[in-house]
Amino acid sequence: MVFPLRSVLLLVLHQLVCSVSGVEFFSSINEMTKVFGYEQKMLLHMQRFLAENQGKLDFLKARLREFESERDEAREWGSAYLESPINQYLLNKRLTVDWQRVENLMEASTGEKPLNRLRKLRNRETMPDKKELDGAIDGLLRLQYVYRLKAKDLVRGVLDGVDYGTQLNSEHCVDIARLALRDQHPQLAHSWLIEAKDRLSGGERAKELKPQILALLVQAKKELEDFRGLNDTYQELISIHPVSEEHVRNYETFMETLREKSLLNESKTILEHPPIPREDEPVGEFQAYSLTCSGHWQLTPKEKRHLRCGYVTETHPFLWIAPLKAEELFQDPLLVLYHDVIYQSEIDVIRKLTNNRLVRATITGNNESVVSNVRTSQITFIPATAHKVLATIDQRVADMTNLNMKYAEDHQFANYGIGGHYGQHTDWFYQTSFDAGLVSSPEMGNRIATVLFYLSDVAQGGGTAFPQLRQLLKPKKYAAAFWHNLHASGVGDVRTQHGACPIIVGSKWVQNRWIRENDQSDRRPCELWDDSLATYAQILEMNKRNEAQAASS
Known part of the structure; x- marks a missing residue:
């Protein structure tokens, strides 16, 4: 079910200005659900005011009927009401503009008690303001750009081919x-x-x-x-x-x-979106990320035919009893999707652990960590010692990856909001980040590998895009993606650049396990050649050419 678009684009708005130290709603669906109840209380205060002012202002009565209609529709659609970005914008619009008009009309000597209570609600620190409304609109525009959506569809409530029924005026x-x-x-x-x-x-x-x-x-x-x-x-x-x-x-x-x-x-003919670039046409990093998210960049059937899927048993003796279901998505660099590797009971524990702990995510800048529209989500870090479930998950990751989890970072959990995304990036740290002191526990080394758990399904959008590999991983609850961030030589592998595609509709929860390179030499030893200078496939091809030339001479 989906909430009417009319309320969710308004609910997303508070405190972009307070994104470092305060609450922020548009960057997390989870946080938006908390503030939605305030509007329901505001409707009650408005009802009481009208009861004390019978016959006063027909406009107010008409507005009440409109708001109540939206409320009833939201109740019918259930929790999915907050998952549509257009709903979020419209709810933001109502809370920041329409309710202000209502408040102005209600200012009178009668009905002071419900009016004061309404004001008290609207002035809460956890209510949206204009700057967060901008954040909601920015999320809509990101969806339009990345997925090449048309305004004529969005205005009718059609999101990537799915009609959600509510129109914009x-x-x-x-x-x-x-x-x-x-x-x-x-x-x-x-x-x-x-x-x-x-x-x-x-x-x-x-x-x-x-x-x-x-x-x-x-x-x-x-x-x-x-x-x-x-x-x-x-x-x-x-x-x-x-x-x-x-x-x-x-x-x-x-x-x-x-x-x-x-x-x-x-x-000039004004195109809403630029033409899809030709295969030989150079594109920027963000454009490559967008084309991968939208499905315009993908592997050909010929390129995918050598990829395999099956059961993994060799990385740990326990897997002889309970093998892991693995799907190979790329071979060099290795990208694997494991299916059914986390359980609902564990996710329930995780949601309790993360309750009231989410804060706006940051990115690593030149000399500091900063809030940026490159990454619109809310996150929290929890150590593995906080609950036995987290330790159990780490043992499972060790079985999956054959890597030592002793030097893994704390568990990171993230929830994405309106058009929530994380633009193209690499998980491994550049030397400048180490030099600037931005890497916690630098003695543990760089991030050798990533395991990304999907803790929820997403109705539309929200995939993980690998532009250089032309691979798009659709979120699948209970699955986990695994890849190496570094070459065996320890050099960062630029081919693993990836990004979280914008959420069109839904709420996305993920869990990151970043594994450091310290004490991994017996698990992933260096090659006899520097694999950061050329891939193994390239070296094999070069050897074939040399052998062919030698045979013909």
């Missing part, structure tokens, strides 16, 4: 377009503004919105160099909304410059 489209322009995404902004214009209805609010839409379209078309469209839109704007003389002079000067350069009639 013209005002919502303007909010999203404005942020897209601010963050230098003019193509996306243009698509949202076209939808905003098409969805204008009659009434005073439409008269207010139309000049805003046209003004933003002028800005978008200018950035996209659609000068003919810019002029047509500007003429439409001034026909319905007078502008200052200074603005007219500036615009005429700009148009004269275009005439001199013969650009006035320059018109």
